[in-house]
Every structure is written in C-alpha cells, then in structure tokens.
Amino acid sequence: MNITAEQVVIIGFVAILVAQAIKLGSAYLGLNLNREVITVGLFVIAVVLAGFWAAPALPAFPNIDADPAVFGGAVVGWIGNIVAVASVIIGFATLIYNLLLNKVFEALGWTKDKVIGAK
Numbered sequence: 001m002n003i004t005a006e007q008v009v010i011i012g013f014v015a016i017l018v019a020q021a022i023k024l025g026s027a028y029l030g031l032n033l034n035r036e037v038i039t040v041g042l043f044v045i046a047v048v049l050a051g052f053w054a055a056p057a058l059p060a061f062p063n064i065d066a067d068p069a070v071f072g073g074a075v076v077g078w079i080g081n082i083v084a085v086a087s088v089i090i091g092f093a094t095l096i097y098n099l100l101l102n103k104v105f106e107a108l109g110w111t112k113d114k115v116i117g118a119k
Contacts, residue, residue, distance in 0.1 A: 015100050020107075022104075046097035050089050051089050059078055
C-alpha cells in the first residue's frame with residue numbers, strides 16, 4: 001500500500017487530537033497514561049485507519065460439501081486468504097503507527113531521551 005498526501009494530513013490531525021486528549025485527560029481528569037498504554041492505543045487507531053483505507057475484501061467461507069476432505073482443504077485455503085488480508089492491514093497499520101507515534105510524542109514533548117529514560 002502507498003500512503004497518499006491526504007492520508008498523511010489526516011494522520012497529522014488524528015495525532016493532534018490524540019495528543020490534546022491525552023493532555024486534557026492528564027490536566028483535568030488526573031489521568032497518568034504511561035508510554036505502553038499510549039502506544040497500544042495508537043496501534044489500535046492505526047489498525048482502524050488501515051482497515052478503513054485499505055478496504056479489503058474478505059474471502060467467502062467455503063460451502064459445506066459432502067466430502068469432509070474437500071471441505072477441510074477449502075477451510076485451510078480460506079484461513080490462508082484471511083491471513084493474507086490481515087497481513088496487508090497490519091503492514092499498512094505499521095506504517096500509519098510509525099507516523100502517528102512520532103507526531104504524538106512530538107506533540108507531547110516526549111523526546112527519545114525522555115521516552116527511553118537516558119540521561
């Protein structure tokens with residue numbers, strides 16, 4: 001999948017919204033979100049965006065035939081097709097996640113040294 005300029009702009013807007021939500025939640029609600037919670041949440045957002053933008057066509061479940069061996073082979077092939085579709089979505093989500101994570105951490109003022117804990 002190729003990412004377009006419009007998608008990069010939308011990712012930037014989503015990053016700003018997430019960063020502001022984290023700041024508001026921290027300031028007004030007293031939420032103290034650590035890096036792990038934020039990164040998992042950002043990956044979930046990235047998977048949703050990737051699924052929306054990739055718009056994969058899921059394969060149909062095979063028909064049940066009289067022969068169990070034929071049906072079993074068809075089910076194994078169907079599972080392989082599902083894995084292929086999922087790998088496209090996860091790969092695209094990883095690209096989105098990397099952009100989103102960089103922008104959110106930048107907006108929160110979390111530098112590499114602060115996140116890793118280096119002195």
